[in-house]
Amino acid sequence: MNTPIPPTGETGLQRRLGVSDAVVIGLGAMIGAGIFAALAPAAAAGGSGLLLGLALAALVAYCNATSSARLAARYPRSGGTYVYGRERLGDFWGYLAGWGFVVGKSASCAAMALTVGSYVWPGQEHAMAVAAVVALTAVNYAGVQKSAWLTRGIVAGVLAVLAAVVTACLTGGSSEAARLDIGTDATIGGVFQAAGLLFFAFAGYARIATLGEEVRDPVRTIPRSIRIALGITLVVYGAVAVTVLSVLGPDRLADATAPLADAVRAAGVPGLVPVVQVGAAIAALGSLLALILGVSRTTLAMARDGHFPRSLAAVHPRFRVPHRAELAVGAVVVVLAATMDVRGAIGFSSFGVLAYYAVAHAAAFTLTPDEGRAPRAVPVLGLIGCVALAFALPWTSAVSGAAVLVLGAALYGVRRAIGGT
Template sequence: MNTSSPRSGPVRSLGTADAVAVGAAAMLGAGVFSVFAPAAEGAGAWLPVAILIAGVLAYCNAVSSARLAARHPESGGAYVYGRERLGDLWGHLAGWAFVVGKTASCAVMALTFAAYLLPGWERPLAAAAVIVLTVVGHRGVRRPPVAVWSLLAVVLATLAAVVAAMLLSGRLAAVAEVDGMGPWPGSFGVLGAAGMVFFAFSGYARVASLGGSVRDPRTTVQRAVTLSIGGVLLLYLVVGTGLLIVLGRERLITSGAPMTDAVLVAGFPWLVPVVAAGAAVACLGALLTLLSDVSRATAVMASRGHLPRPLALRRGRHAVALRAQVLVAAVVIALVLTLDLAAAVSFASFGILVHYTVTNASALRLGPDETRPPLLVPLGGLVGCVVLACSLPLPVVGAGTVVLALGSGLWWLAGRLPSRD
């Protein structure tokens, strides 16, 4: 993306197609390759309903984020929105939840990459991937439009190959013969599954924050949000439903690499390396960017005294917060060595849902002259985030609550220590 001098401001060089590609590429990462297995355990045959709920919630959150970004263009997302609209504590909790949720997301991406590339060696390979990408990220991360389009093309081609294999297998035509799906799983089963699937949509925030980079931002961002989330939702419905039918619930919920198992069951074993390569590109591309994002968010919170200030120190030609990078990488490695994929997905979703709870609450405070979205959008997003977060597995909700309490304690402690600004 081209930029001009500080005097003239950024060049608004992205059109609708570029903005849609940015949003779709951010969403089509590790989630589509990993979330359907743990989600199917709770939702069973109602997995498509869980996907639909997650997509609608993602749309509400994206609209709220876009309207807030227009009023608060500085970087920080809900960390800024919560502080400006609700108070310092809420901003801190939003930032803390972002760091926690996205750190767990990094673990999901690393584990998914390893599960597709080298089954049986997931943990050591995932840890090695985190180390390598942290070293690469030390030089700074940039994603020009051509890289976004290339990544999106690879992932879409991989998913198209999987869908084609499932269609050609003939199993999708025999829906009525598929057994083992189980009865109605209950509201918590479907909503908990929706909370997990929500993880696969979480990259939509990138398109919601493109206001300073697109032509005619008022219409382009809204159009890009609708098109990117709508397109990804349709793709997830096709892929998730196909996996459920082709593999059946019991095999799907025990699969570490559902796409690989699907092409094997469909009778196309030669597609296994293609699927593994596509999953690796999607996961590593997203992981490289997200490690940088989490480190940057950690450094920003540290610079404001909400985390230990040494984490804010930036060094080198690329002004990278090295200590924050090392700390984030160490935590991610600890997670991949201790959590399984389902637990990592659930914990990541919990943190992200809390983050967007603050976003929607902040959007409710927008005035009529501040392009406030229709009341149903932030209200639905707020209620949806709370409900889905509380519907996740009970151990995850309990652990997440403890982590949020720890974050609140850090905020309280920071307010009582003398400032060294």
């Protein structure tokens, strides 16, 4: 028996998004600042094994997307893995997934906002980051369809910039780095750490699942949108990584502060550098917009169940969005953006999101064939991959991420002990 799809009356959200809108929101979250920023630290970790790390991250992302799509079709409600974990594994596991997502993605929001600031106004990154968060929170407050329209323009611009980078690297003057041997210095640990860092750039398809109450025909739309968005992202990331690595080589890429800008400069097209810088800022804005959207919807779902203050579950009577949750998330991200460091936020965010997907795979494993279960190997491989990548991250990210999960579990225990619901 299928779980009924929630109504969209006075107290519900409105189903306004079609397949193309959902795909664009997923692309806006994935094809963002991650590809502009994550290649250098990944190359530093994986060396010439960078492409192997990208392939490993893509494999884990595919498993995550498959499990998420099957679960989202079964439970088309706001909240993503928070809902799936609660329904399939029990209240605690759903809560832990939601906690990991909200905390990890809030840090990711701060990282994206700081990336905007570093490109728009170097030296005033924190001030610009706060301004970006305030502006995009206002856009999300005005309605999810307006967010989809804005994201569509952002995605088109970023794809155009990335296409220009690939073209410049393939047709520009050859460099010494292009003749380097790029297959001899990789280690297993380095490849896994590179994959964990690159995973940061792949995690946006969850945004589609968290919008389960705002897409039309969610049983068909959500799985289809996730597959399309992930497929496009894999092609784009693969093309960019191969061309940038071929121009700079692993050592120069590892030392680059702006890898794509350095690549077009090395390819003999310095005039394209300002375009790449603008593209990076636009990409970060797109990611930030989609991230705030997704975190607020998970906050809404958890508030409905009493894990967060129930007042955060309110839906605006005109705009049909969880306006209090969006304002609360925006306020938290403003504080983080004013105080956090970008590189630390990437690793911390990756750990939280990998924990989130580990719960999704455990939930997907419990689906029956009648419920649209994927082959059992998919959730098993995905779960193993998530755990392996999480603990292959830099130790500071792994320790801080694990500590935050423990804190979340402790808060859950306290709430239960004092009789919370």
